[in-house]
Amino acid sequence: MEATIAVSGLRKRFGPTQALDGLTFTVTPGQVTGFVGPNGAGKSTTMRVILGLDAPDAGTALIGGQQYRALKRPLSHVGALLDAAALQPSRTARNHLLWLAHSQGLGGKRVDEVVRLAGLESAARRRAGGYSLGMRQRLGIAAAMLGDPPVLMLDEPFNGLDPEGIVWMRGLLGSLAAQGRAVLVSSHLMSELQDTAHHLLVLGRGRVIADTSVRELVAAASGDRVTLRTSERSTAMTLLARAGATVAATDRDTLTVSGLAAERIVELLSADGVPFSEVSAHRATLEEAYMELTRDAVEFRGASSDGDGGGAGAGAGAGASAEEVAR
Numbered sequence: 001m002e003a004t005i006a007v008s009g010l011r012k013r014f015g016p017t018q019a020l021d022g023l024t025f026t027v028t029p030g031q032v033t034g035f036v037g038p039n040g041a042g043k044s045t046t047m048r049v050i051l052g053l054d055a056p057d058a059g060t061a062l063i064g065g066q067q068y069r070a071l072k073r074p075l076s077h078v079g080a081l082l083d084a085a086a087l088q089p090s091r092t093a094r095n096h097l098l099w100l101a102h103s104q105g106l107g108g109k110r111v112d113e114v115v116r117l118a119g120l121e122s123a124a125r126r127r128a129g130g131y132s133l134g135m136r137q138r139l140g141i142a143a144a145m146l147g148d149p150p151v152l153m154l155d156e157p158f159n160g161l162d163p164e165g166i167v168w169m170r171g172l173l174g175s176l177a178a179q180g181r182a183v184l185v186s187s188h189l190m191s192e193l194q195d196t197a198h199h200l201l202v203l204g205r206g207r208v209i210a211d212t213s214v215r216e217l218v219a220a221a222s223g224d225r226v227t228l229r230t231s232e233r234s235t236a237m238t239l240l241a242r243a244g245a246t247v248a249a250t251d252r253d254t255l256t257v258s259g260l261a262a263e264r265i266v267e268l269l270s271a272d273g274v275p276f277s278e279v280s281a282h283r284a285t286l287e288e289a290y291m292e293l294t295r296d297a298v299e300f301r302g303a304s305s306d307g308d309g310g311g312a313g314a315g316a317g318a319g320a321s322a323e324e325v326a327r
């Protein structure tokens, strides 16, 4: 089966709230796609519609070209982690997985495999009701992986994980994508997606406001700034300015240089015998890149009751313009 999620023109209203407002995107295989946006942007609703748990008012949501309800053994097509708290508390984790596996015609051997994959060996025979949120997330991952699906859709999988769990989750997501699966992951924290997501889908008020590669996004936000540390600040400033750079002193022995590549700066300083202890190209964090991307369009934040999202709109080359978003 084709490892894709394709959403087209999705609309969904809950009473006065237009939760999804003509959403269109494709999640492609072989990469982790971060699904981000402020509270109430429509991330969970989108996932619920894709899984057939909510019916859209308009539009389509297809997994590998098919609607969820048309899938014969859904767990073999798509694994989902939606609400890690939704468990039968009296069941052991293993029995929960066995029950799920049997409902899909899968055997106990696969249950043992996913228990291992999720790092739950030592806890699998304990009742899930006593699990911490982090362990529930692992159990949710185990359940999502039961059918070895080509498509994964995980709502806030980092929630409740300790630092070790976060590193584990990042590694897992990366390896699932490297196996050619399509992996859609919602998150509130850019830091969780840093070095994990290859692609970013930014939602605002039920619309896609940016659909962009993380590499391009970070490169654009990083600019061409280079940090230079030297004990001969004024000599370096004169030399680099003469070579066409814009140079600003940021500290007693530190300069920020733009307009010249780091390699060229090293060449120039070396040729003139100017000492330096650091020449490093600035790399924006995903958080910085996201803030820049969403800075301009106020409307992105949504109605004030929607809470604590970022700024709004889309930066150059990354989706709709601020004006479009503000409509």
Ligand SMILES: Nc1ncnc2c1ncn2[C@@H]1O[C@H](COP(=O)(O)OP(=O)(O)OP(=O)(O)O)[C@@H](O)[C@H]1O
Pocket (backbone or CB within 6 Å): 014, 015, 017, 018, 019, 037, 038, 039, 040, 041, 042, 043, 044, 045, 046
């Ligand atoms: N069952 C429902 N009944 C009424 N309104 C709903 C329902 N489900 C979602 N909504 C509303 O739809 C909008 C989108 O909600 P959704 O949960 O999809 O956003 P989200 O991006 O997942 O938010 P969060 O980041 O807080 O999880 C919100 O305004 C929400 O209040």
